Amino acid sequence: MFLRRTLLSTVAAAATLACVAPAAVAADNYPSRPIRLIVPFGAGGSTDIVARLLADKMGPILGQAVVIENKGGAGGSIGAAEIARSAPDGYTIGMATVSTHGANPAIMSKLPYDAKKDFAPITNVMSVPSVFVVHPSVPAKTMQEFIALAKKNPGKYTFASPGTGSLGHANIENFMNLAGVELLHIPYKGAGQALNDALGGQVNAMTDNLSSSLTNIQAGKLRPLAVLALKRTELLPDVPTYTELGYPQMGDGGWFGLVAPAGTPKPIIDKLNAAAHKVMQDPAYQAKQKDIAGEGMANTPQAFAQQIDAAIARYTAVAKRANIKID
Secondary structure (H helix, E strand, O other): OHHHHHHHHHHHHHHHHHHHHHHHHHHHHOOOOOEEEEEOOOOOOHHHHHHHHHHHHHHHHHOOOEEEEEOOOHHHHHHHHHHHOOOOOOOEEEEEEOHHHHHHHHHEOOOOOOOOOOEEEEEEEEEEOEEEEEOOOOOOOOHHHHHHHHHHOOOOOEEEEOOOOOHHHHHHHHHHHHHOOOOEEEEOOOHHHHHHHHHHOOOOEEEEEHHHHHHHHHOOOOEEEEEEOOOOOOOOOOOOEOOOOOOHHHOOOEEEEEEEEOOOOHHHHHHHHHHHHHHHOOHHHHHHHHHOOOEEOOOOHHHHHHHHHHHHHHHHHHHHHHOOOEO
C-alpha cells in the first residue's frame, strides 16, 4: 500500500511538472520573435497614441519589436474579438479600453467575445480624462448653468456622440439621468464627425477625450464644463470633475490597458507586466503621457481584472436605466 501511494504521488508530481515545464520554458525563451499589439480602433485616436508610446519602449526592453496592428470597427469589438481568439502564447496582445471592456459588454447583446472570460489582463497603463464641452454659442459658463438651461428647455439642447451605444453616448445618458436633464442625442459615424459638428455649432455639446479636444478648447472653439477623471487635470485646472459637481456615479474616466488571450501562461503575463511597468517609469514616456493629459495606472493583473469588472457593472446599470441596447 505504501509503495502504491508513493508511485501515485510520483506520477502526480511528474504530471504537474509536465504541465508547468512548457510554460516555464516558454517564458524563459520569450519573446523569440516580434509581438503583435492589436489596437481595436483606427490609427491616430487616443488608444492608438497610447499603444504606440508603449510599444516603442517595450520593444527594446523585451528584445523584440512590438508591432502595432490597427483593427477598428464596431466600437472596438472587431479588434477585441481578434485578440480573444489569438493563440495564447504571448505573441498577440492587445489594448483594452472602457469601451471594449466596459460599455460594449453592457450594451451589445451579440458581442463576439466575453470581456471577462476571453482575456488575461496584463496591466492597466494610462487614464486619459474625457471632457464635457459646449459650443461657445451656448449661454452657460459652468456646468451648473448648463444644467439649469437644460432643465428649463427639455430636449432643446443637443449632444453629439460617435454613435448609438458608444462610450460617449453612454456617458451622457448616465449624466442626464443623474442630473435630471433631457438632451437630444445626435449620433454620428465616428468621433471625428461628431467633433466637427460640435466645432461648427450644429450640435450644442459632446463628451470627448481631452487629448482630442484640448487644442480646440485652448483656441476657444469649445468651452469645457466638466472632466471625467479621478482628479482635475493640470491642463484644465479650473474645470471641475463630475465628482466635485456631485456626480461620483459618473465613474473615474477612460483608461487604456494591456490584455492577452485567456490561457496565456502566467510567467509570460508577468514578464509583459514587468516590461510595461518599466516603460511607465521612463521620464521620456512620462513627458509624452503628460502631453496627452494622461495619468499612469500601472497595476497588477488581478487589480486590472477588478477594474474591468467595475466598468462592466457601471455601464450595465447605465444601459439598463437608459434602455440602451444594440443587437
